[in-house]
Amino acid sequence: xxxxxxxxxxxxxxxxxxxxxxxxxxxxxxxxxxxxxxxxxxxxxxxxxxxxxxxxxxxxxxxxxxxxxxxxxxxxxxxxxxxxxxxxxxxxxxxxxxxxxxxxxxxxxxxxxxxxxxxxxxxxxxxxxxxxxxxxxxxxxxxxxxxxxxxxxxxxxxxxxxxxxxxxxxxxxxxxxxxxxxxxxxxxxxxxxxxxxxxxxxxxxxxxxxxxxxxxxxxxxxxxxxxxxxxxxxxxxxxxxxxxxxxxxxxxxxxxxxxxxxxxxxxxxxxxxxxxxxxxxxxxxxxxxxxxxxxxxxxxxxxxxxxxxxxxxxxxxxxxxxxxxxxxxxxxxxxxxxxxxxx
Ligand code: UDP
Numbered sequence: 001x002x003x004x005x006x007x008x009x010x011x012x013x014x015x016x017x018x019x020x021x022x023x024x025x026x027x028x029x030x031x032x033x034x035x036x037x038x039x040x041x042x043x044x045x046x047x048x049x050x051x052x053x054x055x056x057x058x059x060x061x062x063x064x065x066x067x068x069x070x071x072x073x074x075x076x077x078x079x080x081x082x083x084x085x086x087x088x089x090x091x092x093x094x095x096x097x098x099x100x101x102x103x104x105x106x107x108x109x110x111x112x113x114x115x116x117x118x119x120x121x122x123x124x125x126x127x128x129x130x131x132x133x134x135x136x137x138x139x140x141x142x143x144x145x146x147x148x149x150x151x152x153x154x155x156x157x158x159x160x161x162x163x164x165x166x167x168x169x170x171x172x173x174x175x176x177x178x179x180x181x182x183x184x185x186x187x188x189x190x191x192x193x194x195x196x197x198x199x200x201x202x203x204x205x206x207x208x209x210x211x212x213x214x215x216x217x218x219x220x221x222x223x224x225x226x227x228x229x230x231x232x233x234x235x236x237x238x239x240x241x242x243x244x245x246x247x248x249x250x251x252x253x254x255x256x257x258x259x260x261x262x263x264x265x266x267x268x269x270x271x272x273x274x275x276x277x278x279x280x281x282x283x284x285x286x287x288x289x290x291x292x293x294x295x296x297x298x299x300x301x302x303x304x305x306x307x308x309x310x311x312x313x314x315x316x317x318x319x320x321x322x323x324x325x326x327x328x329x330x331x332x333x334x335x336x337x338x339x340x341x342x343x
Contacts, residue, residue, distance in 0.1 A: 001118075002026040002073050003247070006059050006107065007080030008052075009036035011191045012122065012180055014044060015240040016078060018189070021048040023244045028072055030065075031081065032058035035194060037337035043188045060102040062109070069114040076118035076251070078243055079107055082152070085198055086126075086295070089149035100152035104159065112167075120173045120246050123157055125232070125263070125300065126150035127176060134267075135303035138176070138259045146295050157259075164256035171253060173246040178232035178263035178302050180239050182322040183329035190329030191236075192336030200273060201233070201322070205330040208283040215285055217270050219292035224299050230267030232301035235317035235325070238262070245311040263302025264315040273319065280323035281331070 003020055007013040008029030014036075017027050029041070029052055041054050053072070057064045059081050068074075082100045083089065089096040104121075111117065128136045129144035143154045157174055164170045181201040183190030196212075197203040206212045220227035242262040250258065268276075274285050307313050317325075 001075040001247070001251070002028065004028045004030060004068070004072070004074045004077045005080065006030050006077065006103070007036070007082065009033060009038070009040040010080055012177070012236055012239055013078075013080040014040050014189050015184060015236045016080070016243045017044055017052065018047055018184065019237075019240040019244050021050060021052075028053045028055070028074065030055040030057065030059055030068065032056065034058070035084070037192060039337040040189060047184070047186065047188060058103070059106050060099060062106045065106045065110045066113070069110040069116070074111075074114070074116050076120070076247060077107060077111060077116065078120040078247070079104065080122045082122070084149060086147045086149045087198060089147050089152075093148035096148045096152055101155060101159075104156050108163065117170045118247070118251055119160075119170070120175060120243055120250070121156065121160060123153045123174050123176045123259075124150065125176050125178045125261070125302065127154050127157060128300070130297055132300075134300045135265065136261060136300060137303045138261055138306055161257055168256045170256045171250040172257040173250045174257065174259040175242060175246055176259065176261050177239060178234050178261070180236050181233050182235040182237060182317065182325045184237065185325055185328070187325075187328035187332040190326065190333065190336075192333075200270060201326055204274060204277050204285055205326050207285050208277060208281045208327065209330050209334045211334065213286070215274065215287040216290045217274075217287050218290060218296060220271075220289045221292075222298040224269060226269050226271050228270035229296055230269045230299035230301070232263040232266065233268055233273065233319060233322055234263050234315050235322045237325075238264075238315040238317055242307065242311065242313050245313040249311050258310075260307040260311060261302040261304055262307060262315075263304050265302055265304040267299050267301040268319050273323070276319045277323040277327070280320060281327040
């Protein structure tokens with residue numbers, strides 16, 4: 001298939017591009033480089049041995065999106081593009097609602113107009129809110145989220161369900177990600193957050209490489225085995241493989257829409273991640289335990305049974321793999337993509 005990947009220069013998008021091409025698909029990328037670096041594209045060309053067509057614009061732009069579909073043959077879309085920082089979404093909610101919803105509307109309308117009805121959408125475990133029993137299962141209702149970012153995901157899930165309910169020629173896969181970490185095993189692409197990382201793994205990696213002095217652990221008085229929060233960390237390569245599997249499944253399915261959790265099914269604590277990273281990098285990770293971060297849940301992980309059974313997909317990478325690959329990326333690119341010459 002010829003797959004349009006919105007946000008294809010981003011962290012999860014770029015890893016998915018590599019796997020799509022390895023699986024025999026053709027890829028077209030659209031990215032506004034709001035949170036990604038143009039240097040990614042050259043690295044993707046090198047990694048895949050092919051020149052990937054690239055459109056540099058924001059898919060909220062309806063005219064440009066329409067023009068893209070009018071001039072490129074597109075069989076399916078994987079929609080990653082969007083704003084994703086939970087804390088920032090509290091500060092600028094209108095930007096989050098506008099960007100994440102409008103980009104989806106713009107794509108859906110252009111797709112429909114051009115007879116393309118196959119879509120994989122990036123959702124998040126945040127849609128389970130703070131009441132769902134652990135492990136999280138796809139059928140849980142009602143969806144809810146504690147941040148504007150999370151609520152954009154809930155809203156888009158509802159939009160997609162309502163559309164697919166009445167326009168039954170759609171084939172939509174909704175993927176709820178747990179905590180994506182890690183990098184391509186080559187160390188050439190990885191996560192390159194702007195400014196101070198909000199997430200645990202990139203922060204630890206920047207401490208290990210000497211860019212930050214120490215980690216702050218947000219609370220060790222949670223009702224968990226070691227008192228620190230537990231999350232379901234999933235290697236970005238497993239996540240990328242989940243997209244390829246979901247795409248193959250939806251095109252051969254009678255369901256207009258289906259949702260899958262992409263997680264490992266196990267929880268790992270903050271302290272366990274710190275220890276695993278020390279093992280992988282051979283570097284000490286100094287840390288202070290500080291107060292809890294507002295909005296953090298003590299512990300959650302996926303029930304990944306549905307994805308295992310229906311997609312024939314399993315997460316195969318361990319937390320040690322995740323740390324080793326993050327470290328390879330970070331140590332080869334201490335300043336992220338800024339170390340490279342833009343192509
Ligand atoms: N965390 C931490 N220090 C940091 C960043 C994160 O202790 O600098 C903790 C956070 O409280 C949570 C876990 O690491 O328990 C994962 O946080 P992250 O932001 O990576 O993902 P979340 O699950 O919150 O989306």
